[in-house]
Amino acid sequence: SLIKDDVVIIDRLRRPDGSYMTIEEYTDQTFQPYIDQYNSKQQRKDRQIQTGYCEWHRNRAIDISISLWLVKDFLFFLREKSVPEEAQALVQLGGVCLPTDLSLSPGQAQALVLRCRAALQETGRVEFGEGPLPALIRAFGGSPYLRQENLEAVLGELAELFYQLKNECRGHLSDRRLIAWMEEAFDGKAGGEAGFLPDLAARDPLFTGPDSRQ
Numbered sequence: 418s419l420i421k422d423d424v425v426i427i428d429r430l431r432r433p434d435g436s437y438m439t440i441e442e443y444t445d446q447t448f449q450p451y452i453d454q455y456n457s458k459q460q461r462k463d464r465q466i467q468t469g470y471c472e473w474h475r476n477r478a479i480d481i482s483i484s485l486w487l488v489k490d491f492l493f494f495l496r497e498k499s500v501p502e503e504a505q506a507l508v509q510l511g512g513v514c515l516p517t518d519l520s521l522s523p524g525q526a527q528a529l530v531l532r533c534r535a536a537l538q539e540t541g542r543v544e545f546g547e548g549p550l551p552a553l554i555r556a557f558g559g560s561p562y563l564r565q566e567n568l569e570a571v572l573g574e575l576a577e578l579f580y581q582l583k584n585e586c587r588g589h590l591s592d593r594r595l596i597a598w599m600e601e602a603f604d605g606k607a608g609g610e611a612g613f614l615p616d617l618a619a620r621d622p623l624f625t626g627p628d629s630r631q
Contacts, residue, residue: 445469503530503547510551514558518565521554525569533576540580549579552592556600562609574611575599581615586624598623 430437438446448470456465466473504526511521521529533550553575557563563571582595590598598621599614607613618624 441471444471500527500530500534503550506547507550507554510554511558514555515568516558519558519563519568520565521568529569529573529576532573536577536580540584542580542583549576549592549596552596553579553599556596557603560600560604560609562604571611575603578611578614582618582624585615585618589624 430440430443432438452466452470452473459465504523507526507529508521508523511519511526515521529550533548537548550572553572557572557575579592579595579599582599583590583592586595598618602614602617603609603611606617
């Protein structure tokens, strides 16, 4: 990314002649290959992005009828990997992070990826990167309530609840902080019942307090 620990990486803005691009120029240059790929997959010209990314991003607020679907469509395109790729990564991660008596099969991993993608779209959220499943596997792998027979179901429910709770906390919690809260609540007051987490969150001031992103 352009920003790391709130410090702009100046070297990325330097042109071969020693001058510097603006942030907008850098952003347009970085996003253009993705825009080209996105446009190549659109059969309707009115669904293509006809400008640089920055201008498109500014103008999308003007024509809300177009922007509502186009923003979601394009941003999901940017983060999307194939289902088999994501599933294989989960299987490999499970082999490292899960206890020896727990494992994800390729079929289970693929089902989790599909369930997570459906939850993302249903909640109207967009995201970049790997999504919550790897972090959930790392965090919940040692839970005493996870068993081989409920592993896929519990992880799938937790992924759905992650997106639901992200909406409810209205940006007050980072992904890391939210998953840490979910793990503590799941193993504690919820007694291994993921369905209790929304009720616990509704009574927890952490979800309505000042911004606590970490």
